[in-house]
Amino acid sequence: xxxxxxxxxxxxxxxxxxxxxxxxxxxxxxxxxxxxxxxxxxxxxxxxxxxxxxxxxxxxxxxxxxxxxxxxxxxxxxxxxxxxxxxxxxxxxxxxxxxxxxxxxxxxxxxxxxxxxxxxxxxxxxxxxxxxxxxxxxxxxxxxxxxxxxxxxxxxxxxxxxxxxxxxxxxxxxxxxxxxxxxxxxxxxxxxxxxxxxxxxxxxxxxxxxxxxxxxxxxxxxxxxxxxxxxxxxxxxxxxxxxxxxxxxxxxxxxxxxxxxxxxxxxxxxxxxxxxxxxxxxxxxxxxxxxxxxxxxxxxxxxxxxxxxxxxxx
Numbered sequence: 001x002x003x004x005x006x007x008x009x010x011x012x013x014x015x016x017x018x019x020x021x022x023x024x025x026x027x028x029x030x031x032x033x034x035x036x037x038x039x040x041x042x043x044x045x046x047x048x049x050x051x052x053x054x055x056x057x058x059x060x061x062x063x064x065x066x067x068x069x070x071x072x073x074x075x076x077x078x079x080x081x082x083x084x085x086x087x088x089x090x091x092x093x094x095x096x097x098x099x100x101x102x103x104x105x106x107x108x109x110x111x112x113x114x115x116x117x118x119x120x121x122x123x124x125x126x127x128x129x130x131x132x133x134x135x136x137x138x139x140x141x142x143x144x145x146x147x148x149x150x151x152x153x154x155x156x157x158x159x160x161x162x163x164x165x166x167x168x169x170x171x172x173x174x175x176x177x178x179x180x181x182x183x184x185x186x187x188x189x190x191x192x193x194x195x196x197x198x199x200x201x202x203x204x205x206x207x208x209x210x211x212x213x214x215x216x217x218x219x220x221x222x223x224x225x226x227x228x229x230x231x232x233x234x235x236x237x238x239x240x241x242x243x244x245x246x247x248x249x250x251x252x253x254x255x256x257x258x259x260x261x262x263x264x265x266x267x268x269x270x271x272x273x274x275x276x277x278x279x280x281x282x283x284x285x286x287x288x289x290x291x292x293x294x295x296x297x298x299x300x301x302x303x304x305x306x307x308x309x310x311x312x313x314x
Contacts, residue, residue, distance in 0.1 A: 066264035068119040075147065075186065075274035082277070083204045086213040090240045090279045093268045097122040097260075098214070100151055100189065101248035103130055103137035111253045112144060118260055121145050123273040124247070125189040125212070128153030128173030135180035142181040147272040150174060150188035150209060159194040166199055170207055186274045187212045212273055214244035218255075221246055226255035234262045242273065 102108045102124055115122055124141055126148055131138050142148060152158065153172035161169070170188065177185055188209035195203075200211045216236035218229045229252060233243055245252050263270075271279070 065117055066261050068121075068264060068270045070119065071121075071269065071271055071275070073271060073275040074278050075272060077186075077274060077278040077280070079204075079208060081280055082210055083200050084211045084213065085242065085273075085277060087215040087238075087242055088240045088276045088279065089281045089283070090276065091281055092279075093239045093266075094271050094276060094279060095237055095239070095241045095243060095263065095268050096273045096276045097243050097245070097270055098125060098149075098189070098212070098273060099123070099245050099247040100125045101130075101155070101246050102126055103134045103141065104248050105134050105137065107250050107253050108134075108137050108247045109140070111247050111256060112140060112146075114253070114256050114260065115146070116144060118264065120260060120270040121147070121272050121275075122270070123147040123149055123187070123212075125149040125151035125187075126173070126177065127151050127155050128169075128176035131173070131176040131180050138177065138180045142183055147187075147274055148177055148181065148183060148185050149212065149273065150177075150185045150207075152188075152191055155191045157192055157194045158190045158199060159196050163199070163202060166203070167206070170203060170209070174207070185209070187277075189213070210277065212242065215241040216243040218245065220249060220252040220255070223249060223251050226251050226258070229255035230258040230262065233259050234266075237263055237266075237268060239268075240276065242276070 097120065099108075099111065099122060103126060108124075124146055126138065128151075138148065150170060150173045152169040153176065154169065156165075156169060158166050158169065174185060177183060186209070188203060188207070189212045193213055195211055203209050203211065215238070216233055218224075218232035218236075220229045229245070233245070233255075237243060245256075247253060260270075
């Protein structure tokens with residue numbers, strides 16, 4: 001007959017044996033599963049490229065679509081208005097919506113539908129070689145009252161080109177648009193915004209084009225998504241602003257209903273770039289000083305800054 005001490009040892013050993021059996025059995029099962037040669041191996045995940053959907057149409061806006069008012073502002077502006085613009089000082093909540101790198105055979109017509117539904121006139125900075133490929137899109141753009149701007153013929157970085165090459169880019173794009181739609185352009189935008197100050201002066205002098213940059217850039221060429229593009233434009237828009245976008249990219253066009261409707265609901269009115277420049281408000285002249293006309297150190301510093309030549313940089 002076992003003693004109490006031996007009974008405890010026997011009970012403890014029995015518990016240990018059961019635990020050991022369970023652990024050993026679990027390990028053996030896991031080992032069998034890991035070594036089972038008949039088990040199906042997970043298939044390698046291949047990258048999937050979503051094909052373009054050329055038949056896509058932007059969903060219809062729910063409810064009434066806001067409408068831009070009819071604006072009779074002239075598009076004729078003085079050559080003395082300026083050489084470079086990223087925004088324009090105007091009276092009123094006017095903005096210019098601009099689109100680069102077209103025409104595109106599907107995206108641009110879809111964008112034109114959206115603009116027409118809202119009575120908005122925009123400015124399209126076109127690439128000459130694309131104009132030659134899709135002249136019918138440019139003709140429609142002009143026929144619907146939009147403005148065309150020169151964005152070079154081959155979309156090269158102008159700041160790296162010689163003067164003769166810059167002239168060639170301007171001339172070939174000008175001729176392509178004239179042949180396609182019979183209009184002369186009033187403005188230009190350099191690809192990537194890259195143009196030396198000296199080159200801006202040259203183009204303005206020889207072609208009459210002011211250089212048009214921008215005050216709002218949603219970085220839509222990075223394709224952050226339609227909602228992000230719309231949010232960035234709505235956040236950055238201010239009176240006199242020039243808004244950059246690209247009708248080359250389908251997601252940008254997808255962003256336009258929310259963008260355009262949002263700006264209209266906030267009281268902004270759309271005009272073309274030339275109309276915006278023609279609205280340019282002259283700065284109010286400072287009141288004459290009653291102090292003796294004696295230059296001070298501060299005056300000398302200001303005069304030096306104004307008279308210093310502009311740097312020949314981007």
